[in-house]
Amino acid sequence: MHxxxxxLAFIVIALxxxxxxxxxxFRAVVPPAGIGRFDKVLATLLGKSALTSGSWKxxxxxxxxxxxxxxxxxxxxxxNQQHLPLNPDGxxxxxxxxxxxxxxxxxxxxxxxxxxxxxxxxYLTQLTLMFLQFTSAATGIAAFFAxxxxxxxxxxxxxxxxxLARIVVLFLIPLAAIFSAGYILSGIPMTLEGxxxxxxxxxxxxxxxxxxxxxxxxxxxxxxNGGGFFGPNSTHPxxxxxxxxxxxxxxxxxxxxxxxxxxxxxxxxxxxxxLVIAAVMSAFxxxxxxxxxxxxxxxxxxxxxxxxxxxxxxxxxxLRFGATTGPLWSVLTTSTSNGSVGAMHNSLNPxxxxxxxxxxxxxxxxxxxxxxxxxxxLFMIIAIFIAGLMVGRTPEYLGKKIEAREMALAAAAFIxxxxxxxxxxxxxxxxxxGADTVANAGPRGFSEILYEFSSxxxxxxxxxxxxxxxxxxxxxxxxxxMLLGRYLPIVIPLAIAGSLALKPQVAESSGTxxxxxxxxxxxxxxxxxxxxxxxxxxVALLGPILEHLxxxx
Amino acid sequence: MSIIRLFFLCxxxxxxxxxxxxxxFAKIAAPEKSLGSIVNGPDGKPVGSRLVAQAFIxxxxxxPRPSAVDYNGQxxxxxxxxxxxxxxxxxxxxxxxxxxxxxGNPISADLxxxxxxxxxxxxxxxxxxxQIPRVGNARGITSEQLRSVIDTVKRPLMGxxxxxELVNVLELNLALDRISR
Numbered sequence: 206m207h208x209x210x211x212x213l214a215f216i217v218i219a220l221x222x223x224x225x226x227x228x229x230x231f232r233a234v235v236p237p238a239g240i241g242r243f244d245k246v247l248a249t250l251l252g253k254s255a256l257t258s259g260s261w262k263x264x265x266x267x268x269x270x271x272x273x274x275x276x277x278x279x280x281x282x283x284x285n286q287q288h289l290p291l292n293p294d295g296x297x298x299x300x301x302x303x304x305x306x307x308x309x310x311x312x313x314x315x316x317x318x319x320x321x322x323x324x325x326x327x328y329l330t331q332l333t334l335m336f337l338q339f340t341s342a343a344t345g346i347a348a349f350f351a352x353x354x355x356x357x358x359x360x361x362x363x364x365x366x367x368x369l370a371r372i373v374v375l376f377l378i379p380l381a382a383i384f385s386a387g388y389i390l391s392g393i394p395m396t397l398e399g400x401x402x403x404x405x406x407x408x409x410x411x412x413x414x415x416x417x418x419x420x421x422x423x424x425x426x427x428x429x430n431g432g433g434f435f436g437p438n439s440t441h442p443x444x445x446x447x448x449x450x451x452x453x454x455x456x457x458x459x460x461x462x463x464x465x466x467x468x469x470x471x472x473x474x475x476x477x478x479x480l481v482i483a484a485v486m487s488a489f490x491x492x493x494x495x496x497x498x499x500x501x502x503x504x505x506x507x508x509x510x511x512x513x514x515x516x517x518x519x520x521x522x523x524l525r526f527g528a529t530t531g532p533l534w535s536v537l538t539t540s541t542s543n544g545s546v547g548a549m550h551n552s553l554n555p556x557x558x559x560x561x562x563x564x565x566x567x568x569x570x571x572x573x574x575x576x577x578x579x580x581x582x583l584f585m586i587i588a589i590f591i592a593g594l595m596v597g598r599t600p601e602y603l604g605k606k607i608e609a610r611e612m613a614l615a616a617a618a619f620i621x622x623x624x625x626x627x628x629x630x631x632x633x634x635x636x637x638x639g640a641d642t643v644a645n646a647g648p649r650g651f652s653e654i655l656y657e658f659s660s661x662x663x664x665x666x667x668x669x670x671x672x673x674x675x676x677x678x679x680x681x682x683x684x685x686x687m688l689l690g691r692y693l694p695i696v697i698p699l700a701i702a703g704s705l706a707l708k709p710q711v712a713e714s715s716g717t718x719x720x721x722x723x724x725x726x727x728x729x730x731x732x733x734x735x736x737x738x739x740x741x742x743x744v745a746l747l748g749p750i751l752e753h754l755x756x757x758x
Numbered sequence: 759m760s761i762i763r764l765f766f767l768c769x770x771x772x773x774x775x776x777x778x779x780x781x782x783f784a785k786i787a788a789p790e791k792s793l794g795s796i797v798n799g800p801d802g803k804p805v806g807s808r809l810v811a812q813a814f815i816x817x818x819x820x821x822p823r824p825s826a827v828d829y830n831g832q833x834x835x836x837x838x839x840x841x842x843x844x845x846x847x848x849x850x851x852x853x854x855x856x857x858x859x860x861x862g863n864p865i866s867a868d869l870x871x872x873x874x875x876x877x878x879x880x881x882x883x884x885x886x887x888x889q890i891p892r893v894g895n896a897r898g899i900t901s902e903q904l905r906s907v908i909d910t911v912k913r914p915l916m917g918x919x920x921x922x923e924l925v926n927v928l929e930l931n932l933a934l935d936r937i938s939r
Binding site: 251252321339373398506521522546552555649 | 762768775776779783784805814819823834835846850861870874881882915917921922
C-alpha cells in the first residue's frame with residue numbers, strides 16, 4: 206500500500222481526537238462559572254492580583270516577565286550542572302554559547318539542539334529542559350487565548366498568570382501523564398539510574414545511555430517542543446521503542462494545535478469559521494504528505510547501479526516504524542513547529558525536503574501550540590485585505606474594520622519570518638561561518654544552512670543534522686533568530702487584536718466577506734500559497750530542487 | 759511578585775508531582791522496560807538491550823544494519839549522508855561486495871543503509887535469510903536449522919495486525935547460541 210493512504214487515515218484520526226481535546230482545553234482555561242475552584246487555590250498561592258485581567262500590553266509584559274524567569278533559572282542550572290545533583294554519568298561543564306543557545310531554544314519552544322543530550326547534559330539539566338517544555342508550550346497557548354479574547358471583541362484580554370497556571374496544571378500535566386504512562390508501558394525507559402554497562406555476546410563492552418525519558422517524551426511531543434532526550438531524537442530506540450510508542454508520538458504532535466482551532470471557534474462564537482480554518486490547514490497538510498510520501502517511496506538514487514534490492518529510501522530510517530512514519534512524521538513535525546524527528550531529515554530524498562521546508566516557511570498550517578493559530582491569523586488578515594482591495598470595500602474581520610494601522614502591523618509581522626530566514630542563510634552561506642560547517646557538498650549543503658535558519662525562525666527545532674552547528678557563530682546567530690522569531694510574532698498580533706477590540710462592531714451586510722464560507726477558505730489558501738511561493742521559491746530552487754536535478758536517473 | 763510565585767507553582771507541579779509520580783508508576787508497571795529492556799545472557803549477566811543494536815562482527819553471528827557511530831550506546835547518530843553524497847554509494851558497494859551480491863541475488867537494502875540512530879535493533883526477514891550461508895558455514899549447521907531459528911524470532915511489524923516481518927538481531931543470536939556454540 207502506498208504510504209499516502211495510511212497517512213491520510215492518520216490525519217482523520219488526529220482531527221477526531223482533537224475535538225474532545227479542545228473541549229477539555231477550553232474548560233481548563235475558561236471555567237463554566239467564570240471563577241472556578243482552582244482559581245481560589247490560585248488566589249491563595251499567587252495572591253489576588255494573579256486573577257485580575259487587563260489589556261494586551263499588561264498580558265504581554267507578564268508573559269515576557271515569566272519567560273525571563275524561566276531563562277535565568279535555566280541558565281543558572283545548566284552552567285553549573287557539574288556541581289549539582291542528579292548527574293550519575295558525570296557530565297561536565299558546558300560552553301557558554303551553547304548554554305545561551307540551548308536556554309533560548311527551550312524557552313522559545315523551539316528545541317533546536319546543538320548538542321547530544323546523552324553526552325552533554327545531566328539528568329537535572331534535562332529535567333529543567335522538560336520543565337521548559339511545559340511552560341513554553343503553556344506560554345504559547347496562553348498568548349493564543351489572549352488573542353482569541355481580543356478578536357471576540359473583549360477589551361479585557363485576560364490575565365497571564367491565571368491562564369498559564371490553569372493550562373499547565375489542569376491541561377498539560379494530566380494529558381502528558383496519560384501519554385507518559387503509555388510510553389512507559391510500550392518500552393520507553395523512565396529511571397534515574399545512570400547508563401547501563403553490558404558485555405556483548407562478542408565480548409565487547411557497550412554502554413547504553415538511558416534516563417527519565419518517558420516523562421520528557423510526552424511533553425516534548427504534546428507541546429510542539431520536539432527536543433530529544435537523546436541526540437538522534439525519536440529515531441533512538443529508547444525514545445521510539447516500536448510501533449505503539451511511534452503511534453503515540455505521531456498522535457501527540459498535532460492534536461493540541463488542531464484543538465486550538467476548535468477552541469478559537471468556541472471563544473469567538475463562530476464554529477463554522479473554525480471549520481473553514483481547519484479545512485485550509487488540513488489541505489496544506491495533505492498536500493505536503495503527498496509530496497513527502499511520493500518522495501520517500503522513490504528508491505535511493507545512490508544505489509541505482511548496485512546489486513541492492515529495490516526498496517524505499519532506508520538511509521536514516523528505523524525499520525520498526527514502518528515505511529509510513531518517515532515521510533508522515535517529517536510533515537507533521539514541521540507543520541506544527543514540533544521539530545522532533547522519526548527519521549533523519551538529512552538523508553531524505555531531495556524532493557521530499559520540500560515538505561518539511563514549506564511546513565516551516567508557512568509555519569501556520571496548525572503550527573506550534575497556540576502560536577500556529579496566531580500566525581494563521583496574520584495570513585487571514587492579509588487575505589481579507591487583498592480580497593477587500595479586489596472588491597473595493599473596507600475589509601472587516603469578525604465585525605471589526607481592518608484599517609491602515611492593523612495592516613501596517615500585519616505586514617511588518619509577515620516580513621519578519623522570511624527576513625530572518627533568508628538574511629541568516631545569505632550571511633552564513635556566503636561566509637566561512639556556514640560554508641565550513643556543512644556535512645554534504647553542493648545544494649544539500651546549502652539546504653543544511655537554509656534549514657537551520659528556517660527551523661530557528663519557525664521555532665521548530667529539527668535540523669539537517671550533520672551540520673557542524675556547535676560553533677559560537679551558529680549558537681549566537683540562531684539564538685537571536687529564535688528570540689526574534691518567537692516574541693515578535695506574538696506581540697504584533699496581540700497588538701492588532703487589542704486594536705480591533707477597541708473598534709465598534711459593524712453590522713454584517715451583503716457586501717461583507719463572510720468568514721465561514723468556502724470562498725473565504727479558498728482565498729486564504731491561495732494567499733498563503735502565493736505569498737509563501739513568492740518568498741521562498743528562489744531558495745527552494747537553489748536547495749532541494751537543484752539537488753534533485755543533479756541526481757542521475 | 760505573582761510571576762515568581764507562578765514559577766514556583768509550576769516547579770512544584772511539574773518537578774514534585776508529575777515527575778516523581780511517573781517514576782513510581784514506571785517502577786511498578788514496567789520495572790524491566792523502564793530500565794532500558796536489558797537482556798541477560800545464559801550466565802545471567804546483562805548482554806545488551808533488546809531495543810538497542812550491538813556490534814556483531816564474527817561470521818558466526820547474524821549482523822545488524824550498519825551504524826554511523828559503531829553502535830555507540832552513549833552517542834547515537836545517523837550518517838546524515840544525503841542521497842547525492844558519493845559516500846553513500848561507496849559504503850553500499852563495499853558491503854554488497856563483502857556479501858558477493860550480484861544483480862541476480864541483490865542484497866537487502868537495510869543491510870547497506872545506516873539507521874537514524876545507528877542503533878536499529880532489527881533487520882528485515884530478507885536480510886536475515888541473506889546471511890544464512892555465511893552463518894551456516896561458520897557454525898557448520900544447515901540452512902534448515904538456521905531458518906527455523908529465524909522463524910522463532912521473527913515477528914510482524916504491527917504485531918497481530920500484521921505487516922512486514924522483522925528480526926531482532928540480539929534475540930536471534932541468543933537463540934542461535936542456544937542451539938550451537
